[in-house]
Amino acid sequence: MPTSFRTPLGRVRALGAARLGTEDFWRIRVTSLALIPLSIAFVIIVLTVVHKDYNGARAVMSEPLPAVLVLLFVLAGLYHTEIGMRSVIVDYVHGALREWALIANSCAAVALGLACAYAVLRIGFV
Amino acid sequence: MASSPSAPKTRPRPLSPHLEIYRPTLTMAMSIVHRITGVGLYIGVLLLAWFLIALSSDATTFATFSSFIRSFVGQLLLLGFTWSLFHHMLGGVRHALWDSGIGLDHPLRERLAQATLIGGIALTIITWIIGYTVR
Numbered sequence: 001m002p003t004s005f006r007t008p009l010g011r012v013r014a015l016g017a018a019r020l021g022t023e024d025f026w027r028i029r030v031t032s033l034a035l036i037p038l039s040i041a042f043v044i045i046v047l048t049v050v051h052k053d054y055n056g057a058r059a060v061m062s063e064p065l066p067a068v069l070v071l072l073f074v075l076a077g078l079y080h081t082e083i084g085m086r087s088v089i090v091d092y093v094h095g096a097l098r099e100w101a102l103i104a105n106s107c108a109a110v111a112l113g114l115a116c117a118y119a120v121l122r123i124g125f126v
Numbered sequence: 127m128a129s130s131p132s133a134p135k136t137r138p139r140p141l142s143p144h145l146e147i148y149r150p151t152l153t154m155a156m157s158i159v160h161r162i163t164g165v166g167l168y169i170g171v172l173l174l175a176w177f178l179i180a181l182s183s184d185a186t187t188f189a190t191f192s193s194f195i196r197s198f199v200g201q202l203l204l205l206g207f208t209w210s211l212f213h214h215m216l217g218g219v220r221h222a223l224w225d226s227g228i229g230l231d232h233p234l235r236e237r238l239a240q241a242t243l244i245g246g247i248a249l250t251i252i253t254w255i256i257g258y259t260v261r
Contacts, residue, residue, distance in 0.1 A: 029225065032218040039215050043208075043253060051261050054185040054192075061181060070178075077171060084164045108168075112175050119178035126182070 024083050031080035038073040045070060061123045074116040082109035152239045160217040163210035170207035208253055213246030 004011075015021045045066045049057040060066055082105060089101045148154065173195070180191035194200045220238050223229045229238045 029222070033222070036215060036218070039211055043211070047253070047257055047260070050257055054181070054188045057181055057188075061178075074171065074174065077167070081164070081168055081171065084161075085168060088161055088165060112171055115175050116171075116178050119175070119182040122182040123178070 024087070028080055028083045031076045031083075034076045035073070035080060038069065038076055041069045042073040058123060061120065064124070067120050067124050071117060071120050074120075075113055078109045078113045082106060085109075152243075153235060156217065156239045156242060160214060163214040163217070166206060166210040167214060169203070170210060173203060173207060205250070205254070209246060209250040212249040212253075213242065216242040216245045216249075 045060070048066075049060050052060065061070070085105045086102060089098060089105060093101045145154075176191055177195070180188045195204060220229070220242050223238065229235055
């Protein structure tokens with residue numbers, strides 16, 4: 001028996017078929033807004049290191065500003081990409097493969113984010 | 127589903143008109159390109175991760191990455207990464223405008239699609255010119 005006073009309609013109202021409401025919609029838009037300046041900053045950082053050798057590139061990436069901007073770009077980007085890729089998988093991948101694709105997507109996003117964050121911090125601190 | 131024992135035999139449920147019904151339009155093509163560039167950016171981040179990990183390791187590891195990115199395949203991937211980033215970014219601006227209720231009507235909708243397409247290519251070319259000339 002239901003243990004809540006909320007009606008079934010009240011429980012699902014404004015949440016849609018996926019029961020999650022507009023959470024992903026909102027998060028992908030917030031991250032996309034953040035990614036406009038971060039992407040421009042990222043391109044500028046890449047342009048400054050593109051002709052440099054190992055030591056030169058390391059010197060640039062050891063600076064706090066490029067390091068933090070690249071970190072923000074990677075983390076906001078992967079958060080955004082995980083949601084985006086998830087909706088692509090849900091649209092085009094069917095059957096049992098879908099679950100594996102969703103798991104792979106989440107794992108890849110976390111692994112890439114952690115790898116990039118570790119690398120940026122190592123460049124700065126080691 | 128159709129094999130459910132309790133479900134009576136009925137006509138298939140009506141489907142809404144889908145891709146093959148419509149005449150292809152620019153906005154339709156831009157929609158799928160937005161997705162393709164988004165997926166492409168995943169590969170771009172893979173390149174970025176390789177760059178950062180190589181840079182955080184040692185000069186020998188970095189030289190491996192460096193020679194790859196300077197190779198034909200590496201440059202092609204980097205060009206794709208650049209274009210995907212700019213195209214997807216401008217596409218995102220277009221989506222933000224739509225979310226605000228701007229640019230949904232016919233003439234502006236087409237102009238925005240064209241602007242995204244041309245703008246993405248233009249920004250890519252400008253970035254690569256800077257990349258190859260300014261040191």
